[in-house]
Amino acid sequence: MTQREMTESLIQRFLSPDAPGLAKLPSERTLAAEYGVSRPFAREVLAGLGQQGFIKTVPGRGTFIRKMEMSDSARGMRVAYGQHAVTPRMLMEARLTLELQTASLAAERATREMITSLGSTLDTFDAAFELVPRARSDIAFHSLLAKAAQNPVLEMMFGSISSLTFGLMLRSLGDETTRALGAPMHRKIFAAVEARDPEGAREAMAQHLHVADSTFGADIDEPLNLVAAETIKRILGPSYSLEEVVSDALHEFQTPSIQGFIHEDY
Amino acid sequence: MTQREMTESLIQRFLSPDAPGLAKLPSERTLAAEYGVSRPFAREVLAGLGQQGFIKTVPGRGTFIRKMEMSDSARGMRVAYGQHAVTPRMLMEARLTLELQTASLAAERATREMITSLGSTLDTFDAAFELVPRARSDIAFHSLLAKAAQNPVLEMMFGSISSLTFGLMLRSLGDETTRALGAPMHRKIFAAVEARDPEGAREAMAQHLHVADSTFGADIDEPLNLVAAETIKRILGPSYSLEEVVSDALHEFQTPSIQGFIHEDY
DNA sequence: GAGGATAACTGGTCAGACCGGTCTGACATC
DNA sequence: GATGTCAGACCGGTCTGACCAGTTATCCTC
Numbered sequence: 001m002t003q004r005e006m007t008e009s010l011i012q013r014f015l016s017p018d019a020p021g022l023a024k025l026p027s028e029r030t031l032a033a034e035y036g037v038s039r040p041f042a043r044e045v046l047a048g049l050g051q052q053g054f055i056k057t058v059p060g061r062g063t064f065i066r067k068m069e070m071s072d073s074a075r076g077m078r079v080a081y082g083q084h085a086v087t088p089r090m091l092m093e094a095r096l097t098l099e100l101q102t103a104s105l106a107a108e109r110a111t112r113e114m115i116t117s118l119g120s121t122l123d124t125f126d127a128a129f130e131l132v133p134r135a136r137s138d139i140a141f142h143s144l145l146a147k148a149a150q151n152p153v154l155e156m157m158f159g160s161i162s163s164l165t166f167g168l169m170l171r172s173l174g175d176e177t178t179r180a181l182g183a184p185m186h187r188k189i190f191a192a193v194e195a196r197d198p199e200g201a202r203e204a205m206a207q208h209l210h211v212a213d214s215t216f217g218a219d220i221d222e223p224l225n226l227v228a229a230e231t232i233k234r235i236l237g238p239s240y241s242l243e244e245v246v247s248d249a250l251h252e253f254q255t256p257s258i259q260g261f262i263h264e265d266y
Numbered sequence: 267m268t269q270r271e272m273t274e275s276l277i278q279r280f281l282s283p284d285a286p287g288l289a290k291l292p293s294e295r296t297l298a299a300e301y302g303v304s305r306p307f308a309r310e311v312l313a314g315l316g317q318q319g320f321i322k323t324v325p326g327r328g329t330f331i332r333k334m335e336m337s338d339s340a341r342g343m344r345v346a347y348g349q350h351a352v353t354p355r356m357l358m359e360a361r362l363t364l365e366l367q368t369a370s371l372a373a374e375r376a377t378r379e380m381i382t383s384l385g386s387t388l389d390t391f392d393a394a395f396e397l398v399p400r401a402r403s404d405i406a407f408h409s410l411l412a413k414a415a416q417n418p419v420l421e422m423m424f425g426s427i428s429s430l431t432f433g434l435m436l437r438s439l440g441d442e443t444t445r446a447l448g449a450p451m452h453r454k455i456f457a458a459v460e461a462r463d464p465e466g467a468r469e470a471m472a473q474h475l476h477v478a479d480s481t482f483g484a485d486i487d488e489p490l491n492l493v494a495a496e497t498i499k500r501i502l503g504p505s506y507s508l509e510e511v512v513s514d515a516l517h518e519f520q521t522p523s524i525q526g527f528i529h530e531d532y
Numbered sequence: 533g534a535g536g537a538t539a540a541c542t543g544g545t546c547a548g549a550c551c552g553g554t555c556t557g558a559c560a561t562c
Numbered sequence: 563g564a565t566g567t568c569a570g571a572c573c574g575g576t577c578t579g580a581c582c583a584g585t586t587a588t589c590c591t592c
Contacts, residue, residue, distance in 0.1 A: 007317060015345050027542060038577050040306050043543090047310035048317030051273060054345050059543045060584035068346040077422065079281050079320050080334035084418040093371075094419035101363040152350040153360035153430070156343065157423045164419070293573060304546045309574090325574045326553035 001035055006045045009035075014065055015054055025055065025063040069250070070147075070156040077160050078243065085223035088171070091164050092213050092220075096206070098157055099142065103189055103205035104198040105149035114148040115194055121253045122186055132235055132245070134179070135169040139246060140253035141186060148193070166246045167224055168212070170231050178215040185211060272301055272311045280331055281320055291321065291329040335516070336413075336422040343426050344509065351489035354437070357430050358479050358486075362472070364423055365408065369455055369471035370464040371415035380414040381460055387519045388452055398501055398511070400445070401435040405512060406519035407452060414459070432512045433490055434478070436497050444481040451477060 014025055026034070032042040046063060049055045057063045110118070121144060125137035139162060146158035172178050185208035192200035213220075232242055280291055291312075292300070298308040312329060315321045323329045376384070387410060391403035405428060412424035438444050451474035458466035479486075498508055
């Protein structure tokens, strides 16, 4: 029994969609006995699943399945991004590809509830004057738009670049003129979605992203690497990771019914 | 010292882009001593990093950094995909968004070397008659196209859906008429890339994907979940995971210089 | 029946041990 | 002097067994 095999088996048993919907895993001792391995071995397997966010352990209580949000999938991405140098130009090119589509589809498919969420996110954005809250509601707006497109694959694609995008926003929103130009664009996108106007939403998103583009000078080709992470550390302290901040922001702006069944309530 | 903190610290020290380029980590015992924790504790942290593919341990030798390929990032995605039901229709919609762009950009930016790789991948595809080899070269072609677009973010986005796409290909390529219709489309895309014709490449890709679309009947709205995984298990045996097959395929069709510096040679 | 003490869980952490593979350097050989 | 060999140090892989601090269920008492 290799770690791979045991991991594979656990995913099959407890994390596949047709697995019993129970949110609780057997105890470490039980699992170790079942697979004929020692507890430390089982713990290493579980630690791996935990680090990837698939399960959550609570001392004294047990190990629980975590319903994965598509937007949570950026988790493992950071290291890969760090090893390749990603520049703002590359990110904007990718966002342009993806977000014109999500905006358009959101206009076609968004439920009333999602539109309400989008609206209140914009209100929060307009009311926020500090950098991080502003960026939080910004990333939440774009993420909700991706969710409103009702395609988990597109949603995940956006999720996978969300921490990078958040970094970009921290950079853009520091600039006051950009904010003055960009805020109305959010409203314009929102209005088009509300009016069920896909082409209008696409067009408004294009304008919005071009405004963001124009913020950059020479640094549009400078690697985006750790700038954002350092900003976060400086403002929020060292115990927060970029991914956590983004993930928190996304969850905060989702209404419970959009969130679906999140097993934080074990 | 929590596991989070230690993980975070190790990533900063050894996996960030500006970290010393050494490929080898200190020994488990040394790390445990440095962080003032026990070896089992350190091992759990390392096991997590290993499961995510960031490091690779070799008995008797040590622990080594693994250069992450963008296309490797699909790793943690499967569970999230499994919990949300992804249908072929959703996947095709996302691919249409992404791959028209990568095809177009590849036509603009692909190096001669990449074009050569793309060509030889197509030769392999045409020569392959069994299902899995056929699908392998198919996914490799599309993945190389994404790489040829010279944008790591787009490359990663494609990587994140590559295992789903591979599943789709296993399904499509089982149909003989689809293959007959689809194969010439590959050549057409390739010709447009070679001719530096972005619009032609975009157009050819659109036709290609629509052919794939037309393969589906009612099952276009059936969850894509485990069909592919079961096909793989049936053909290649139970010790292979979908992700491994895809990852192997992608690496096989890349020329060394495109691969860049992969530290499999510790 | 209600309340509280207890026992039986849970995960968290550790020390210490043994195994087999790998590397290095000293020693012996040619 | 160059070469080859081999012991010892080091590496990860795995296990046993233990103790702690929380949580939960049980059972006994009032």
